[in-house]
Amino acid sequence: MGTTMNDMTPRFCADLIRENGRVVALTGAGISTAAGIPDFRGPQGLYVTRQYDAEKVFDINAFLRDPGPFYEFSRDFLAKVESLEPTFTHRFLTELEELDLLLCVVTQNIDFLHQKAGSKGVLSVHGDYWTSHCLACGLEIGFELLCLKVRSEAIPLCDACGGLIKPDVVFFGEAVKSMSEAAEAVNEAGLLLVLGSSLTVYPSASLPQHARCPVVVVNRGDVGLEQGPNRYFVDADLDEFFGEVSEIMGEVEDF
Ligand SMILES: [Zn+2]
Structure with a gap:
């Protein structure tokens, strides 16, 4: 210690x-x-203050069933991160x-x-949000485009094939x-x-x-x-x- x-x-x-x-x-x-x-797990952590349930937000199976909670979290998180130095x-x-x-x-x-x-x-x-990939066709999406999509679409989908986009953040189970x-x-x-x-x-x-x-x-x-x-x-x-x-x-x- x-x-x-x-x-x-x-x-x-x-x-x-x-x-x-x-x-x-x-x-x-x-x-x-x-x-x-905020430290994700600290007393001021996002998990605590914004009622996000890490087990659900970052669980790969939960994401595949319903990516909504993850993108709700991401919308808040990215808005915060974008403005930070x-x-x-x-x-x-x-x-x-x-x-x-x-x-x-x-x-x-x-x-x-x-x-x-x-x-x-x-x-x-x-992992991080710097790059994302379409889970269907593998198309890579950069950070700027992801932010744009997260702001304008409830669930960001691939422009090429309509597949689900997942940022390259490591989820539980990955x-x-x-x-x-x-x-x-x-x-x-x-x-x-x-x-x-x-x-x-x-x-x-x-x-x-x-x-x-x-x-x-x-x-x-x-x-x-x-x-x-x-x-x-x-x-x-x-x-x-x-x-x-x-x-x-x-x-x-x-x-
Ligand atoms: Zn695609």
């Missing part, structure tokens, strides 16, 4: 990023809460990528704020995506940053257990990872912590 902030200072973290490079960031709901997206920490990871210090981002989030921040190497293990690529990235990582995830949603929660590099967990509250050598736990606000890390890294020329 997480301990105190003394484990890892922003300066130590900046040193690890600079010296080790090949950063892999595993991100969860906590990185997006500052952007205005990535957080400082999202942009910090983009900057690390541009500096060749980051291998990839592995995210559990479906809000695609990493893509919006400009990150290129993003593995969305729970396999997660990109797990082997994610595991490979963690295997090659020089530093694993776990950001805003309590590491309770499997299988991505198991990734840090296989890391051979230092693991730095920055999360509010308890984390489902045992203490161990080369594991550091920070219970802090992500944007504040990485604001300091970024400032320290900026002190050194061409970091």
Whole structure:
């Protein structure tokens, strides 16, 4: 379980990023809460506040029987996400990528704020709304068109064949995506940053257990990872912590 902030200072973290490079960031709901997206499972979560029943909304069999509840949720969710900006920490990871210090981002989030921040190497293990597919003919639909359809059609249907469209979000009863690529990235990582995830949603929660590099967990509250050598736990606000890390890294020329 997480301990105190003394484990890892922003300066130590900046040193690890600079010296080790090949950063892999595993991100969860906590990185997006500052952007205005409620934690799905937290006390302010959409599931709780808007009476959405996750079991029904994200169940693939329920969706195939009646996609209405999912699209009702999506209408609200997309309207919210469209207006949001990535957080400082999202942009910090983009900057690390541009500096060749980051291998990839592995995210559990479906809000695609990493893509919006400009990150290129993003593995969305729970999928996201960035692309959708027609379940009948396989036609791919981009985000803009999906948003248009979600606004104008109760149940978005394929323009080519009239089939049902499903965003590439991973539903209960579906396999997660990109797990082997994610595991490979963690295997090659020089530093694993776990950001805003309590590491309770499997299988991505198991990734840090296989890391051979230092693991730095920055999360509010308890984390489902045992203490161990080369594991550091920070219970802090992500944007504040990485604001300091970024400032320290900026002190050194061409970091
Ligand atoms: Zn189609």
